[in-house]
Each structure stands twice: as structure tokens, then as C-alpha cells.
Amino acid sequence: MIEISHVDKWYGPNFQALKDCTTSVAKGEVVVVCGPSGSGKSTLIKCVNALEPFQSGQIILDGIKVNDPKTDLPKLRARVGMVFQHFELFPHLKIIENLCLAQEKVLGRSHDEAMVKGTKLLDRVGLKEQARKYPAELSGGQQQRVAIARALAMDPIAMLFDEPTSALDPEMISEVLDVMVDLAREGMTMMVVTHEMGFASKVAHRVIFMDGGEIVEDALKSDFFGSPRSDRAQKFLSKILSH
């Protein structure tokens, strides 16, 4: 589904954000990407739907080359859902309008069709009653669930999560993770940047550990939590699991 091969990315001439990154996510697979801050996890995931350009290597998404200038990027992006650290709901639109906007403007669905789909997905994340509110009137956890519903409304073939729980208060993290766990169990293809190792051990198939722009470790979940091979991964795990 997602094939990343030998991707290099520089910010300016001196800073290399990604170094020869190669990995893949199969259909129905859940891959967790972790690593210290500044290690390039978010950059890597944003390269997948071309939110960030990269200089060499290639990424193939469902058979379509992302970094081909001939690729219709908006069309490709519409098929991949993305959830951001800071939710990024559109503040001037009501919750239900947030869910309808791209359905109507990008997929060309009728307003009624979009409303039905949107309402169904809000119900699924437990927020049907909030449909007429504005994003700023919801808690962080609720906003993030809306953001997931907004991405799902596009019937994506895969979902990208960029630290979806990092900006949340502790008591709101689980309500978001619950939605993600359900999604994973239904067989959604997911690439998730997160530090939630509980989530990783529960639903991930593979764990990728990044440091300094490199993929240091790309292992099956059992191997990663059992015996991570690199020192850096071991150090990272001991730091985040010790408390």
C-alpha cells in the first residue's frame, strides 16, 4: 500500500531531515513510528501524502508515485486520511461542516449525501450531539475524534496519524486511542507516529524506530518490545517506559 524507498530530505543545504529511509506498510497493516523529537518521524509521514517535498528516493502510494510531477496530488491526498497533532479543525465551520467541506468540494458529493456520511461518522466517534457546535466549543479529545471522523469521511484507503495524542490532557488520550484501536481492528491501513507504547503493543503489527533522520529499527512488534537490537532504541524505550 505504502512503499517508501531511499527517501532523502534536506532542509536547506546543511540539515538532512531524512536519510535514506526505506520501509513499507502493507494493506491492513498498522505501523507505529516512534523516536525522540526531531528524529524525522513527522517529516517522514508528511512525505507520504506529499505535504513535505523530498529531494531523492521515491514513495509509491497504492501504485501511484507520489513524487512524480505528473501525479494529481490533490486527488491522491483525498484518498489518504491524515490526523494532526493539533487537530486542525477549521474553526469557522461547525463540526458537521468540517466533515462535509472536502466531501463536497473534493469528492463532489451532494450536500445531503455528505451530511448523511458525516452524521454517521460523528455517531461512530460518539459526537453526534456536537454536530452543530464550533470546534472551539469542544474539548481537545473531542476535537481530535472529530478530526478522525473528518478524515474517514473521505473513505480513505489508508490513514496517517501524526502524534494524535501529544497535545491532549492525559484523561482525553484514551478516548482518542479507543477510536484508533477500533479502526485498526477493522483492518484500516495505518501509519501512526506516536509515543503511546500501550497503543503500539495492543494493535501495531510493526514498529519503526527513528533517530537523527534514519530508520534505526524496523521490526515486528514482538521483536521490538522483546529485544530491540539497537542501543538507541533500547535507551529510548527505557526512558519512556520507566515512568
Next chain:
Amino acid sequence: MNYNWNWSIFFEPAPGGTGTYFNMLLSGLWLTIQTGVFAWIIALVFGSIIGVLRTLPSKTAYWVGFAYVEFFRNMPLLVQLFLWFFVLPELVPRSWGLWLKQLPNAPFYTAAIGVGLFMSARVAVQLAAGIASLPRGQKQAATALGLTTVQSYRYVLLPIAFRIILPPLTSEFLNTIKNTAVAITIGLIELTGQARSMQEFSFQVFEAFTAATVMYLLINIIVVTGMRFLERSLAIPGYITGK
């Protein structure tokens, strides 16, 4: 001070034969309003286009926006009006120049366009600042949903940015109306122009300019009230600009 106050001067017939001095001032007021509104529309349209150009990733777009803004904001308004009114007709091919000079209402169009373009540079800078103040994730979220750049601006970035810059835009609207007074120098007999001719005909300088002052004050109070109303009706519940 040896001054002969005469407040009933407004009801005496003016030498133009078109009614009283009050009618004369009113016709000036009407012309000021027309010029101001026309100029403001031009300022908003051009300011929005240039403001957006200044925020696009394209280098060319940025430089076009930069050059435009610096051209129009670094020259005194008076000089700009002289350029459009006296210099432009000499620079273009002879037949166009003749056409320009024979244009009926040339001072009106020159003033509206001149003031409008001058103010558009200021609108552009404010809009660009408003767009730049939005979290980067908003554009990314719109892009990730498959919206094109035009759609992202139309449905997401501009509706929020314009709400943010509404208070400073009110000041710019007021400035636009007040700046139309400069057009007296190219022969536009708007409110200030009529006050001056009233002074010259009647020698009642204080009455004439008191009346003009009150009239300027009135239009601007109406604009401020209208803009406050607009701000309130567009406020987003719970969002910072909603206060």
C-alpha cells in the same frame, strides 16, 4: 477675533444656482461617499489578490506582491494622484492620452482608482499578516483533505484570516474615505472641495468647515458601527476573535 458668525448661512442660496449652501455640502458629501466606496472596493479586491500572492510558496508570486506593495505604499498619495491624472495621459500613446483627458468625470475615476490602489497595498500587507498568523497546520489539513491551493484559500484560510483582520480593516476603510479629500487637488469637488467653495463664496470659513467636519464624523461613525456589527455577526463562537 473679529468674525461675523452666521449659522443660518446654510439655508441661504448658493451662487451656483443649485440650491442652498447646505445642498452644496450635501452634494459634496455624496461624492465623497461614492469615491470612498468605489476606492474601498478596489482596495479590497486588489489588496486581497496581492495579499494572497505574498503568502504563496512561489518565489515569483512573492516578488510580484512585494514589488506591488512597495510601489504603492512608498509614494505619497498626492504624488500618486498627480501621476495618474497628469503624467499617465502623456506617457501612453497619443490617442489613449487624448481619450483619458476627455473622459467625463476623470477626476472621480482617477481619485477612486488612485486612492483604491494606494489603500490596496495596506490591505495586502494586513491580509498577508492575517494569513501568516494562522497555524501552519490549517493549510496542511486543507491540503491533506485534497483541497487545491485555490480551494484551501477560498474555504479555509481566507474566511479565518479576514475575520482576524476585520478590526484593522475598519481603520483602513475610514482612511480610504478620509483620503478621498486629497482628490481636491485634481479638481474633484467632494466634501472638502465644497466646503472650500462655500468659504470662498460666503466668507463663512468656520461654519463651512464645521459642517464638513461633522459630516466626515457622521459617515465614519456609520462605518465604524457597521463594521462592529459585521464583526459581531461573523464572530466564531469560542474562538479568540469571538470576544
